[in-house]
Amino acid sequence: MSYNEKPRVPRRKRTVPELPDGFVSRPRLLNALDRAAPEAATMVCAPAGSGKTLVLAEWLRSGGLGSAAWLSLDAADNNVHRFRSGLLDALAPAAPGLHDFDADSPSFLADLVDALDTLPEPLRLVLDDVHELVATEPLRDVEQLLRLRPRGLRLVLSTRWDPPLPLARLRLSGRLADLRSEQLQFRPDEAAALLTAEGVTIGPEQVDRLVTRTEGWASGLRLAAETLKGGAEFTGADPTVSAYLVDEVLAPLSEEERQFLREISVCESVSASLATALSGRADAGEVLTHLEHRTAMLFRTGAGRRIYRLHTLLRAHLLTDLMLRTPRQVPALHRRAAEWLRARHQAGDAVSHALEAGDAALVADLLRRHALDLLLAGEHDVLRRARAALSDEVVGDDPWLALTGALEYLDAARPGAARAQVTLAERAWPREPSRELHALRGLVDSRFAHAAGALEGDIDAVAEQGSALSAMTLLESGQALLAAGRAVEARRPVESALAFARAHGHGHLEQQCLTALAGVAAATGDFRAMAALAHDADQLAETHGWRDTVAGAKTSLLLACGALLRADASACLAQIDRVTGVLATTDALGQAGLTLLTATLEGTARFDGGQRSAGLRRMTDARLAEGPAPLPDGVVALAAVCEHDAATRLGRGETARDVLTWARERIPSAAEILLIRAGTQVVLGRDGHARNLLRPLLDGAVDPVLTWTPVTAWLLEAEIALRCGEDVRARRAVAKALGPAERLGVLRPLVTAAPEVLDLALLDVPGGHRFTTDLRQARAVRGRQPDAVALTERERTVLRLLPTVRSLDEIAGDLMVSPNTVKTHVRALYRKLGVGSRREAVRSAVRRGLVDS
Missing domain, CATH: 1.25.40 (Serine Threonine Protein Phosphatase 5, Tetratricopeptide repeat)
Structure with missing residues (x-):
């Protein structure tokens, strides 16, 4: 069939698409396309609606790198004659000699490659929607173009999923570059530009949340923009999103495949084995592999790429669809997932699915076995939700459940709630408690004593060695020894607990141990080690979102202390801000003296930073608020030294005397x-x-x-x-x-x-x-700070009145003393402040922090 006899191809199929109004350019993707080696082909593979076509259209229209050709494919191109006709039509403007080609000739591909080899400049050819090709002959033609690599041709394939071509071999030989869905995802700045172009203006945090919810999917963002323009909140389960997913992603699949996806959608991610448990299909692994290639919205993740995850929006649609179609199946699937996960010691996820199943008995059983492990792993949200799902009757019948609940509440600095759990445990206490139950009660009692400052550091650790309970007891023992002033003895048990944490992947326990070891280093004077250990603990807290926990606050306190000792007041206050945020949501930090320590560090840093009166007031108020409970000697000493120094520098003799009396009573x-x-x-x-x-x-x-x-x-x-x-x-x-x-x-x-x-x-x-x-x-x-000034109480009273408009005679009347007495005090103030006038005295007093500005 000659060129003139071949089927005519519509112009729109071989025309580079126009860029729409409001199109958002993404230079990083154009650069990625440009960077591909000239001799290599490029495959752009991503789900429908990812913006593949427009990115490639902009790339071709941007000029440079020679001439351009475009061919949009559809199901009709599975006819090899139509495919080749389209190919010739697309290439003809750049290679006029192609008009004489016979599409039926056995040498068609060889002749085409020879013709392209002789082009005077490179030609970029985009084959769009290659996933439409399923017939053997057109796929073979594409394979030949990839294999023979005409020198004058830069071939780009755009597809929703990997086509059945020898891609692995091409990648291995460096003849195929990839641009995949992860790279096509919109980044926050790009998403903000897209939303602005669509007429939607929202803040950076909202943009970040939208990018997370849509996973940067272009169509998802555009659909979100339409929803937001209508004044509604974008949830991801919007009808417009569902309609798009049904039409563009799910429609090509069989009903069996769609049902399979619905069933696995109850889990955020699945392995082949978990998918089998959920769907009952022995071939679930093969189905997952097939659907990964078929939809491009099912991704492999994790080590070894053996875990599959659905796109967030697709999963939301499938789960909603499942609940509408077969509502009774949903809890049954969650229960299957929980049992499968429990058998593989994935306790946190197992509890989450048991909660979704509404199975309180299963939740209780999981907590009975795994609550301590979950606590040490930092699964606070799972534990909170699980506790909320259990009635007092269920917990009250099981002292182990009650005591583990007490530990959870103590970890969150909620001693009142913890006491209530202990009361429940006492009511159901057996006549002959097991060794582990006895050890758990000992740990809880120790934590209460530690929080009250009444512990000497010795704990009877009777838990089975190598258990989660044993590790918790070791840490508690070390913390108690540290609080009792026995820092050297504290190191060994904490290091043992740290080894257990790292061996078992208990990140939250690891963070707590590193913080405790930082405290040991501080107590023994190794502040460089303290800073390094606290930094490591803080990195764990940041990674896992634990900075806003009690453990995170304790880490921040040590970092604040280190910053203050380095004379870095601003860094100290930045850490204290985190601590006060936690204090605002808890009864206390769960350990005697930490509230006073927080106030001391904050007040001293404010004093050092120039807020002298406010800094001293913060320290004084905190000291006066302390009750009769014992305090660690280190906290008392630091609070006393810092507040006394500030009071002395500000001439607050009465406060200085009070501090000395308070300290003498505690560390005589x-x-x-x-x-x-x-x-x-x-x-x-x-x-x-x-x-x-x-x-x-x-x-x-x-x-x-x-x-x-x-x-x-x-x-x-x-x-x-x-x-x-x-x-x-x-x-x-x-x-x-x-x-x-x-x-x-x-x-x-x-x-x-x-x-x-x-x-x-x-x-x-x-x-x-x-x-x-x-x-x-x-x-x-x-900077150079002003010298301390010793003022009498009467001099301080007069000084506070100098910034007012009252005359010295009026001040004398207010104080009920003679004008000469006031003048004597004023002369003494001038001498002590090194000034010669009332205005200079006020300025000096403000600079020194003796009066508020």
Whole structure:
């Protein structure tokens, strides 16, 4: 059949499609097409509605890389004569000699390849909708073009699924490049541009949610835009989406295949074995493979690519369709999935399906066996939903269920709810509890005691070794020892729990162990290790979405502490913001002193950052709110030292005295008591008395609670020496401070020291050293802070009235004292602030934080 006798092909089939109004260009896809090797063909494979045709149309219309040809295929092209006629029509404008070709000639392909080899410039040919080809002869022609690779031809195949061609061999030899659905998915910025072009403007978070819900599917986004323009919320189960999926994705499938997809849609992902359990089909694996190629909306995922996942929108449609067609089948399928998953120790997913099945007995049985594993794995949402599905009667009949519930509530810092679970357990307590039940009760009691600060660190761990309960007991033992001030002993049990967590893939337990080990490092003065361990714990929390949990808050507290010791107030406050967010939704952080610790870190960081009055107020309010419950010595020492220092610098003598009294009641023999008292004497100018107080601390005769307290003490000694003109003694004291400060990795005591002491320290540290660089940077960020000022209570009262418009006589009347008394106080204020006028006094007081701005 000659060219003039061949079937005529409609012009629209061989014309590059026009780009519609509002088309959104995606340069990254054009670049991907351009980057393919000139000798390689390209296959663009993605589901219907992914934007394949328009991307390729833009690529051809963008110019460059030679001339272009286009052929849209349909079912009629399974007739080889029609296919070849279309091919010749598409290529003829670039190769006029093709007019003389005989489509029936045995040498048709060879002649065509020879003709294309002689083209003066490259020719890009797009065969669109190759999935329409099912007949042997046209597919053989395409295969020959791929195999023979004419030098003048750049062939691009566009298809909804992989055609039956030797693609693997072509890929292996580097003769086939791929552009698949994952690359064609719209990214958030592209989706925002598409929505804007469709007349829809929404915020970035809404765009992100829409991209997640549609998986970046172009048609899904356009259908969503139509829904949003109508004022409705896009759920993914919209009638327009369903109609599109039925017409474009499901219509080519048989009813048996559609039913198979409906049945597996109850699961987010399936293996061949799970699909067999759901559908009852022994050939489920083969069906999955077939449908993966046939729909391109069923994807392989996971290690070894043995797991299949339906596109989110397709799964939503199928599940809705299943519930409408056979509503009774849905719970039965969920129950089958739960049993299959339970047999394979996938407890979290098994519980989720048991809940969907509405099978409370199955949920209870799964929790009985797996609640601790789920808790250690961080499956908090599954546990919450499961608990909500169980009545008090079910839980009350089973002390194990009740006690595991208590642990869950304690983990979420809900002690009241945990107590209620313990009460249920006590009512059903057996006369002869098993070893494991007894161990579980011991763990729960220990957690309560730990939270109340009444634990000495010794726990009777009687659980079976190598069990989830044993691992939890080890962690609790380590945390209790740490809280009791026995940090060195705490390391071993926590490390054992960490090994168990990593061996069994219990990520949440791993995060908790890393946080506990960071606490051990902090207690032993290894703040670099603390920062590294807390960072690792935080990475786990970020990966799994645990930052907003109690465990995540404890990790953030350690990171905040590390930032404060590095004199990085802004980083400290960023971590504290996370902690306060958790505190707002829980009874407490589930451990004595953590609320006070949070307030101390926040208040100190605010003070260091310039919010001096607000920072001190935050610390004072938190201390006053603390009840009589015992507190860890470390928390007491940190709170006392930080609040007293702030109060002293702001001249709040009464607050400073209150802090000292509070600390003496709790840590009477700690070195920090001497440090606080010495600091007060330095501000009052009583250097001799201050030195007498510091001497036992500097000689090592008293033990500090905070490992950096000796650093602060030596810096205070240096300040006294400089004031006394003892420069050599001052330099010796600074050297004594620099050694442990560098070893510990703490900068704040140096940065907050008297300016002249810090200047001396910067002269004495070796140049080019990392510690030196960090110290200089921290000093530059903080700036030179004003000296502390010792004010009497009456002077502070007068100072608070100076910013008002009242005269000194009026102030005297308000205070019921003589004008001369007020003038005496004002002169004292001027002298102490180093100013000469009322306006300068107010400015200096605001800068120092003595009055609010």
